[in-house]
Amino acid sequence: MKKLDDHTKALIAVLLAVVAGGGNAVFTKIALREIPPFSSIFLRWFIAFLFVLPLFLREKPKIDKDFGYAFAVSTFATINIVMFAFGVRLTSASVSQMIYAGVPMIIAILSYFMLKEKVTRQKVIGLIVGLAGVAIIIFSPLLHGGLDLRASVIGNFLIFISTISFSLYTIFSKKLQKKHSPVYVLATYIINSMIVGLVFGLFDFVTSPGWYLHISMITVWSILYTGIFGAFLFYLLYQYAIKHGTPVIASMSLYLLPIAAFIWASILLGEKLTPGFILGSILAFAGAYLVTKKPAPTAYS
Template sequence: MKNKNYKAHLALLSANVIYGMNHIVAKDVMPEKLGPTAFIFIRILGASLLFWTIKHYVKETIDKKDYFRLAVCGILGIAINQLLYFHGLNLTSPIDASIIYTAVPVLVLIFSYFMLKEKITQTKIFGILIGGTGALLLILYGNKNEGTSTLLGNALIFSNAIFYAFYLVYVKPLMKKYHPITVISWVFLIGFVFMIPVGINDVISTDFSAFTLNTYLVISFVVICTTFMTYLFNIYALSKVPPRVNGSYIYLQPLVSFIMVSIYAYVLGNKEYAQDITFIKILSSILVITGVYLISQNSNKRIKTT
């Protein structure tokens, strides 16, 4: 690791440890204290306020022709994407969510091939097949109903990964044209506007009087750490290191989730979580991580796009 890039690597490490923790931290208050839709409403509102506070110092205007792309990114990449994730997490295991989410780099490669006409190598195709097999194995395994895993929850998490991967590719031209803070501020604002009719009733019906200190701490963690800080960490890292380095840190998320679930299961005595660590999940994790590793490798044998 080059000394001048150690801050970028520290930022990536921090972001992915936070992501890995979020898979179990966010689930801790759903649905007993806060429903998934209301949680997303609060998350996007809080993050929007934080991003627009920073945006005040970034003086930049958006071309009218780019508002449609911003709207698509805000609705699909922020609102719908996060709704799928939280509803999926509400129904399935944190370990399942972290492993399936690791497939994002594989999906980004697929979308980049079709949407941006980026070249793809034979090694990367092999990586897609292996990673896809691991994700599919885990999704279907959710039907076994062991621990906190469910087929529907896993399917929603995978749908979330698809939307997020699409967002990462579709937002790329905007990131090249404008300051990242400008783009993120707008997509979160648009995502929040979309969430008003979708989530306002859930927020109104939420019993805030039942919230404990832990509930508020979890919400604060998701808004400030999982959303605001991780976006800033990733923006900073991408300005210092290649995207493939950024993608490689996603390997940490299943590891962090495995550790946290193990603590819940074997230290805190949560019997339900104890059933979440199985051979199939470990195998799925290995397959997905292997697939992501292969697509991050450089190769001279390329398949040309049409």
């Protein structure tokens, strides 16, 4: 049997990641109806920790300065999930996931400055078109109004901040994987997020006392989903895609996640498409396509 090359392995990991994490935004939003943000973060990543721990210990990792550096890098990912947890409560699951489609474009920009990668004319056009699309999605509440207009814009902006943080984490992850496995990199992320969720989650018992006494089964299933599929499996596959491909290839999963997110959101949350969302999505996908397709010959260094 012909052995799969790294590019194919990366694409397979991307597709599996989409299958695993497609409902993450929706189930996170459902869980946040009854569980405060930081407590939700702790529960989600504690579940992920239970799954990654056996794999992590199997590698017999050394807790040295490299672990400290990996732990520091994972802070970008933790900021991402904190901003997402607060942002998704104020906006729709579909919009929140669509904003993440801008991650490949952000990575392309950061790669130019941090990894000294060349930017082609095609990528420049793609970045402009794609970022315009993401901007339309972020401010789409202004186009159709509504009682939660201000909250929606704030929520969209928080999600945008989380995409920048996640993009930085993706680039640094590629550097980490020169010496460490995807499991090692993921484990530091999970431990970091779990600690942050635990520490700040203690304040939830003051601001939202007794929240744990009123948990429905849909919330329980939502936390289990986000912990097992949305955290452990998705990010493990994402790290494998980075290892066998590039940060941009790995972030391709974020092009497909909005489609899965909208299907889940329409079924479970009754969310509807808006003109601003449709227009912004078309531009974001077009921009992402231009950024990631084979570059044209002319380049700017």
